[in-house]
Each structure stands twice: as C-alpha cells, then as structure tokens.
Amino acid sequence: MHSQSTIWVSSTSSNFTPVLPFFPPRSHILTRKFLGFQYFRPKMASVSGFSVRAQMGVSSSSSRIRGGGDGFCTLSEYLGKGGADVGDDLVVLFDHILYACKRIAALVSSPFHSSMVKQVVPAGSGNASHLGRDAQKPLDVVSNEIILKSLQNSGKVAVMASEEDDAPIWITDDGSFVVVTDPLDGSRNIDASIPTGTIFGIYNRLVELDHLAVGEKAMLNSLQSGSKLVAAGYVLYSSATILCITFGSGTHAFTLDRSTGDFILTHPSIKIPPRGQIYSVNDARYFDWPEGLRKYIDTVRQGKGKYPKKYSARYICSLVADFHRTLLYGGVAMNPRDHLRLVYEANPLSFIAEQAGGKGSDGERRILSIQPVKLHERLSLFLGSPEDIDELESYGDVQQKVNPGYEV
Numbered sequence: 001m002h003s004q005s006t007i008w009v010s011s012t013s014s015n016f017t018p019v020l021p022f023f024p025p026r027s028h029i030l031t032r033k034f035l036g037f038q039y040f041r042p043k044m045a046s047v048s049g050f051s052v053r054a055q056m057g058v059s060s061s062s063s064r065i066r067g068g069g070d071g072f073c074t075l076s077e078y079l080g081k082g083g084a085d086v087g088d089d090l091v092v093l094f095d096h097i098l099y100a101c102k103r104i105a106a107l108v109s110s111p112f113h114s115s116m117v118k119q120v121v122p123a124g125s126g127n128a129s130h131l132g133r134d135a136q137k138p139l140d141v142v143s144n145e146i147i148l149k150s151l152q153n154s155g156k157v158a159v160m161a162s163e164e165d166d167a168p169i170w171i172t173d174d175g176s177f178v179v180v181t182d183p184l185d186g187s188r189n190i191d192a193s194i195p196t197g198t199i200f201g202i203y204n205r206l207v208e209l210d211h212l213a214v215g216e217k218a219m220l221n222s223l224q225s226g227s228k229l230v231a232a233g234y235v236l237y238s239s240a241t242i243l244c245i246t247f248g249s250g251t252h253a254f255t256l257d258r259s260t261g262d263f264i265l266t267h268p269s270i271k272i273p274p275r276g277q278i279y280s281v282n283d284a285r286y287f288d289w290p291e292g293l294r295k296y297i298d299t300v301r302q303g304k305g306k307y308p309k310k311y312s313a314r315y316i317c318s319l320v321a322d323f324h325r326t327l328l329y330g331g332v333a334m335n336p337r338d339h340l341r342l343v344y345e346a347n348p349l350s351f352i353a354e355q356a357g358g359k360g361s362d363g364e365r366r367i368l369s370i371q372p373v374k375l376h377e378r379l380s381l382f383l384g385s386p387e388d389i390d391e392l393e394s395y396g397d398v399q400q401k402v403n404p405g406y407e408v
C-alpha cells in the first residue's frame, strides 16, 4: 500500500552491516523462528496471556483472535476478519496511522534527526499557542506533517485535530472518521533520547453537521466527548516501539518487530492491577500543590494510606511512557496542574485506561464524561489503578490551580 522505501542502516558498531530495506516482508518471520527467537510474557504485566494460542477462549473478543500459522498474531491479523473485525475502513486507517508512527519511530531514533529537521522546519512555523518551554521542537512539526500526510493518503479521515495546530484541518468530505492526535508527546526530552510517544483518538464523523461551514464542522467534530471515541491508541518510542490500542473491547498492546515491520500482539487484554505501589508526578511542584494532594502523596509515600506499604516514585516526564508503565504495573500517573490537553491526551488515554479496568479523572470527574469546550483545553489529569484513583479523589482538593510557568 505504501510505496515509500526508507533505507535502514543496521549497525551496532562502527562496522556497517548490509543495508536492509526498511521493514522487509513477513517471510522474515520464518528466519526469526528458525533462529529460535522467543517472545516471553513480561513478569510484572498483568495480562491474560502472551501468545495467541495461550489466550484463545479467554474472552469473547480475544478468543476470536487468530494468529498466523506461526503462532504470532500481527496487528493486521488482529484487526481483520479473523480477529477483532473492526471493519475495512478502520483497517485502512490504522494501516496509515501505523505507517506514520513507524516513520516517526525511525526519525526519533535516527542519528541524523537533528540535522535533518533543521533543514525542513521553517522558523516560526507551527502552533502559535506553544510559547516558552512549550515551544514546538522541530520533530513535533515533522511528526505532525507525517501524520497529516498519512491521514490524507488514507482517504478515510474527514478531520484531523492536532495538538500542534491552532485549528483542526478538514481533509475530505468522503472521510468517515475524525482523528485527534498529539503527534510527538514528550518531545522536550528528545535530545536526551528519553522515550516519547504518539497519542491518537478516533471518532466517527458527525454526519448531522455536514451542512455547516468547513471551519465550524471541523471544530465541532473535534470537540466530541471522550465517551464517543471509537478507538484510541498510543505508540511508545522507547527501547521497544509499542502500540497500545482499544476499540472499546479491551486494551491490547503490540510490539514492533523491527525485522519485519509487523506489530506483534504481545500484551492481549491488559488488566491494570487494581492497586499499584507507584505514584508518578513531578513533585518539584510540591509547594504549588493544594493541601489535599500534598496530604495524599505524604500519606502513600509513608505507607499510611489504604495500602499499608510505602509507595515508590517514578517520573519520566513523558506522558506516554509514564502511562504505559502505570498500565502494566499499576499505581497512578498524574499531572495535577492544568497542562495536559483534554482532547489529544486525556481522552484517548482515559479510554485506554478504562478498557484495561483503570480510571481517568481530573481529580473530581471522570475524564470521558467531560464535554470539551475548547480545542486546546487543558486540565488536571490522574490516570491509573481504580483503587488508587478512588483514594486520591477522596482527598478532595487535588487539582493544582497555581501554575507559575516553570522554566524547566
């Protein structure tokens, strides 16, 4: 489907190994099997099984998942008729989103990205609302372009609303979907090679708005409540490239096999632990927090909360990475100040959290029940294990309203 052939130089030392085509065909799975590679179930993740066969019959949706004859289930197999059967239009759309994410994955890990992006990003381009420490990085702009191009090429998307653009972009009247996205979250970390991620949510186009002017229907389609999401996902660019998705029947994660370009189902039916022992927050903000939040953190870090063990702190400062860890290990990932966006970040991740048995809250309300009123609306965000979120909310006053504009 995609004609573009990027060249991937595979090298672990100064000796260059032969240049491989980027993501060669699936027949390489045979080589992988022949070489004896095995996928193992991660120890700390609470998943219903790892190999496709192991999870057969676990639930009505997962039992329909059929892997290839080799026992692995690729994303295409998962989405297709023998699997979740999400419909041809979504299959095509996912194929294009994932192609874009593979390009971004290649870009963020490329030794050449800093010099490449300097050439392609004109000064002053991008979202005017990004100022100071929120200023767009060149890779934000490039990633945004990559995603927009792929959505255009898919022919399936009416509107794209991106964290990087001031206004939503109307793509085609023929598209049946609306895509909201943060193309490269955590990009402020990129120069230090810390994990980053792409977040996206997919809605149906609201056909009842078709008669409106383009700008108006683009905006209203993008301001749908998170409870209307058809699908949501993120791609984590880290030591592994992980795609985590939901279509409203469970949360499933796939790991990119760099030798074939396939996303392999590695974490079917993720279940977040009901309670974790980790909180994730930028606690340099402690003195700007409200009383309730300080009390909550003071309590759990001393092991005096409902769970009688001392909590640990983990904070990467990259939302997708902090959320992914929370999904697998449990606990709560939070940003109590009005910083993260409802449309691009809070809604898709809350949908994924809920489908894994977790919760997404602004400290008082369920995120998915909030009606967005502004495209770039920001809010406090708490995501994680249901018992941890309930306990945190019970402290009442957990939203940081003082936001002095931190410099780092």
Ligand SMILES: O=P(O)(O)OC[C@H]1O[C@](O)(COP(=O)(O)O)[C@@H](O)[C@@H]1O
Residues within 6 Å of the ligand: 134, 185, 186, 187, 188, 282, 317, 318, 319, 320, 335, 337, 339, 340, 406, 408
């Ligand atoms: O500075 P804080 O409050 O710790 O915020 C860090 C958060 O901001 C982010 O970098 C996102 O910010 P941007 O949307 O401005 O890129 C998240 O990845 C991270 O979780």
